[in-house]
Amino acid sequence: MTxxxxxxxxxxxxxxPIELSLYIIGGIVIVWPPLILMTxxxxxxxVIKQSQKTANIINLLMDRCxxxxxxxxxxxxxxxxxxxxxxxxxxxxxxxxxxxxxxIISGTVVTYLIIFIQFRTSAPN
Numbered sequence: 001m002t003x004x005x006x007x008x009x010x011x012x013x014x015x016x017p018i019e020l021s022l023y024i025i026g027g028i029v030i031v032w033p034p035l036i037l038m039t040x041x042x043x044x045x046x047v048i049k050q051s052q053k054t055a056n057i058i059n060l061l062m063d064r065c066x067x068x069x070x071x072x073x074x075x076x077x078x079x080x081x082x083x084x085x086x087x088x089x090x091x092x093x094x095x096x097x098x099x100x101x102x103x104i105i106s107g108t109v110v111t112y113l114i115i116f117i118q119f120r121t122s123a124p125n
Contacts, residue, residue, distance in 0.1 A: 037102065044089050044097045055082035 058079040062072055089097040095104070 037105070041097065041099055041102055045099060047089075048087050048098065051082055051087040055079040058082075 058075050062075055062079075067075075091097060095101055
């Protein structure tokens with residue numbers, strides 16, 4: 001991905017045109033990882049929201065239905081755990097895998113892009 005992005009950026013900087021197939025392959029290589037990343041973070045956020053809804057649904061079911069006291073006690077403990085414990089996904093307990101990961105990556109990419117543009121405009125021709 002880095003090589004394709006480098007070749008596309010360098011071709012935009014130089015007057016020499018490159019082949020259309022390189023643009024297509026470079027575009028696919030550049031677009032595919034963010035698409036996968038957005039899919040991952042979307043499903044992680046969806047799981048976190050569903051865990052919060054599950055506790056509410058369990059409480060509604062316990063109020064509306066008659067059930068065995070042992071099962072009711074286990075459901076109450078489970079819903080209490082869901083309400084008090086925050087469900088989260090991380091990579092090695094370092095980087096959260098929710099929408100903040102997208103913000104971290106996009107911030108890094110934009111920072112390096114700004115640095116690249118500054119060096120290109122300040123460099124002598």
